Amino acid sequence: MTSAGTEPQPTPSPTLADRVLGGWLGRIAGNMLGKPVERGEVWTRERIDAYLRRAGALPLTDYLPEPATDEDRALLRPEWRQCVRGRIHGSCRDDDVDYAVLGLDLLERHGFGFSTEQVGDLWLLRLPYLQTFTAERAAYRNLANGIRPPLTATYDNPCQEWIGALIRADIHGWTCPGDPRRAAAQARRDAVLSHTGNGVYGAMFAAALVSAAFTAPTVRAALDEALAVVPASCRLARTVRRVVSLHEAGLSWEDTLVTLDGETAGLGWIHTVPNAAVLTAGLLYGDGDFTRTVALTVRGGLDTDSNGATAGSVAGVLSGAAAIPAHWKDPLEDTVRSAVFGFDGVRVSELAERTVRLTEAERLSPVVMDAGGTGHAFG
Incomplete structure (x- = not known):
């Protein structure tokens, strides 16, 4: 209640530092939320909601609850014991966070003008081979065998359009706040080590989306800015626009995802395109609310930990760290477990x-400006 003649003061906008910390915390919390049910061929939307219903946790407003049945317990990923309510003490190790840490190390070592070759060299130096998966493992193997980019992405690599490059993109958005095109250009240089086509476009889209979240007034505005950096005719852009159109038409979140299931059938649960649909739906229907955004995104299924991480990053940048509810932040204990050499146990606050x-x-x-029109700093 305000006194007579006084007006309520507007809430100040988050600072750059608070938004960056929000991005890191959101990425880690979203990843932890989705980790136990990551196996998309097993943990469908229906099965995830049935799990939550049995545990009395719908609507989902917190980390996943303890499994209510032995069958649920057997189907969860083994990391669930470090990721469910009451058991979280710092983040568990995961590649969705490792690549953000590695990206930070890359920029600290080589600056914003880094080359794709330097990305590969840093993988070999800092990242254990057995902590890479799908396209990243194929590229790592190619690097170790003396193959250089861009052949590292195409030789004996059936996963070129899967989600791996997208999960590496947040650092480029965090370090290019309000500059989606530069963020996308950095993400592309990183992505082509291991990906082609929609795999690269997914990384560019995600980096631009995170970057736009620093200054965009709404989630929809951030999505529009991110769409502007990828070819309008690519399948990823067409799929994201389709989600936007269904949302605008007033379809429910569930009906939107059912529609997209049919339109992306056959691509697989780790492909960039269907996961971009789940991510976009979570962001739009979450409408800037951190809890609703990460909950809907993870309930959307497919690559739940990766999608939860990216949605959490975007929502965390939009709101700032101070506005993220404490029950998402406090269990992380400001601590990151990481397989990246030299970073295990680092503080989230230090990374930010x-x-x-x-x-x-x-x-x-x-x-x-270099010959390709990309701006690089001296130093």
């Missing part, structure tokens, strides 16, 4: 501070 320092240093650096 280092990200902000990179961003601010880039803003103060003189920039020249």
